[in-house]
Amino acid sequence: MPRIGVMFDRDHAPEELPAYAVAAEGIGVDDLWLVEDLGWAGSVSSAALALAATSRIRVCIGIAPVPLRNPALLAMELATLARVYPGRVVAGLGHGVTDWMRQVGEERKSKLALLEESIVAVRGMLLGETVTLDGREVHLDGVGLVHPPSVVPPIVTGVVRPRSLELSGRVADGTILAEGNGPEQIAAALGHIRRGGAGAAHELITFVYLHVNDDPANAAEVTGELVAAQAQWLGIPQGELFTLIGPARDIPAGIQALTDAGAGTIVLRPLGPDPIGQTRIARAALGGSVTPAEPPSMTDSRARIREALVDAARELTVMRGWEDVRMADVAKAAGVSRQTLYNEFDGRAGLAEALAVREIRVFVSGVHRHLAAHGAEARAAAHAAILFALEEADRNPLVRAILTSGRGGADELLPYLTTRADIVFDAAGDVIREWAAEHLPGVAPGTVDVAADVVVRLTVSHIVLPTGPRADAADVLAGVFVRLLT
Structure with a gap:
């Protein structure tokens, strides 16, 4: 069974989050995902509330727009959470909605460069490195953390277009796909992600609408407006939008279809009243119990990075021959700094x-x-x-x-x-x-x-x-x- 998560919708008031997190953990889900949209609640402070209220589940940011945060500040915030709650934090990053970034004066010339450079810089600092980076969008001069975490949180991206998906495969630990993407879209996205160099450890996360209802007409009345808007945003007919809207008995087949297509984590986004009740029904429909994975150790985090570096070295050696492989190129292909590469090898x-x-x-x-x-x-x-x-x-x-x-x-x-x-x-x-x-x-x-x-x-x-x-x-x-x- 994949990891099963649930989203705390942005329209819920922040003061409702601790109780929601406790209830989600009690149901037996693996992850709680938090949204950061302009004008709603901040994701890092929300994560702190959810982590403090729970003891087991991963709390995942999905997603923080990198134009709004300097990489040094983001690394400081993530390191604090990861030190206090090791193995329970996932950092989701993205380009940010263009109109919102323009609204706050943070629209950047090169979105791809900003996201990639931010990931490389943040990961380097979380690993305890002193980072110097003079990139197209990110500029750091000898910046490091006094208190880096013992367990480095995974950095995943929420992206849509092919070049961004390839970027995610190149430098991120996982990729988030938006609600409505079904098996066909997952397979296509994985193709781009793997072209970027992602290996088997890359986590494919997909959000999916959930509304448990045996009455199709009533379900359409409750969910139709949001579903129609999402289909328009994805550029597909509404009838082709993949959802878990319908009877509880249909949920296992839907989850299986996403899993077979390559999703390793499936995040339920309940629509309509009683989101916790709907999640409980969905969890029961899946049967069994979710056994939480052991929190990754620092050794696990470094092993993942080490594997990525060796993968990159192998690919470059096959392409060029070992004598023409430069350490800087290996680091870039693996999405880490040169200092990380030298620290490892x-x-x-x-x-x-x-x-x-x-x-x-x-x-x-x-x-x-x-x-x-x-x-x-x-x-x-x-x-x-x-x-x-x-x-x-x-x-x-x-x-x-x-x-x-x-x-x-x-x-x-x-x-x-x-x-x-x-x-x-x-x-x-x-x-x-x-x-x-x-x-x-x-x-x-x-x-x-x-x-x-x-x-x-x-x-x-x-x-x-x-x-x-x-x-x-x-x-x-x-x-x-x-x-x-x-």
């Missing part, structure tokens, strides 16, 4: 090692699968595993990039397959020993160690300097391996 050599280690581990897991598929048939298992290694090395764009990179520098990637190949030998040797222990219990461990070491070295040698057809090499090497085992 301590330079180019550290990033090279992390990239090689991850790729090799994925590579070796395929070797393990092919060994296991043939059980105790040692020659067949060895042949399949070696042939896989040789063919995968030829197919794998990063391995090809490694083999075509320059070979002069101490931090080049090629040595991880040759002179500094302990990672390869250890990982491949481990899977061979594991397979042999299960399927060849009569072979002495020392014998397995020797056979594994020899065949891994010979296979790596053939990957780096192939001498003939891969199938022939696999057959020869499998024969060597079997002879060493006997």
Whole structure:
């Protein structure tokens, strides 16, 4: 089941929020989402009220317009909330409604640059960095937080157009889609988000109208005006707007359709009277109980950033070759500052090692699968595993990039397959020993160690300097391996 959230509508008075938050938590929802629109309640102060009134649910800002807040002030506000309520804050940011930003004199020339630079700057400060950024819209000179949070809150964006969706995929931890978007629109949005570089950890959040009512005519009377306005804003016929308006029995199928399309968090926006009662009915219709995820630790936050950096390095290496990959380009592609990159990897050599280690581990897991598929048939298992290694090395764009990179520098990637190949030998040797222990219990461990070491070295040698057809090499090497085992 996806995360299920509920929205506190902007038309509710601020003094109603604490009781609403307590009731939502009691129902068993995962998230409470707060709106910030010009003239209504402020999202950061509202989040503070909701967090203080509850003990479990995530409280999510959806969304704060970046033209209204200097990144330093926003980072200070978010850090305070995140320190007091670790793992329970989500920061939603967006461009802001153009007419409203113009109304308050905050319309910017480059909305895309402002949003991207704000995210990079805020995240850097939340990570404890001293941020210097002279961008198109954001200018900071050595600004840092005295009290950064131990758990960095996710930064998500509420955006609509393709270029903004790609931006979100490039620098944000998640993307919010507005009410009315159904499975088809979610799939299209995900395409843009992934083109921006988003990985599996990117959270896709969709808002959806909820009105539980068995009477279609009455439901249309209650919701029709708002639904018509939203359809017009999205530029689609009203009948195509995706909603959960109707009988409670239809809710599970609607939630499933959004989930199947890729939504990881679904936020209910109740329309009409008794929003908590409607949410309770919807929650009951879904069945079971929501088990809240453990709040992310600082380790989780850094792991997410580290993964994004390695992903970016991999993509750039495949495109250019490692010798032409600049650290500044990796940081930009991952949506973080250069200081964050250097903090994580301590330079180019550290990033090279992390990239090689991850790729090799994925590579070796395929070797393990092919060994296991043939059980105790040692020659067949060895042949399949070696042939896989040789063919995968030829197919794998990063391995090809490694083999075509320059070979002069101490931090080049090629040595991880040759002179500094302990990672390869250890990982491949481990899977061979594991397979042999299960399927060849009569072979002495020392014998397995020797056979594994020899065949891994010979296979790596053939990957780096192939001498003939891969199938022939696999057959020869499998024969060597079997002879060493006997």
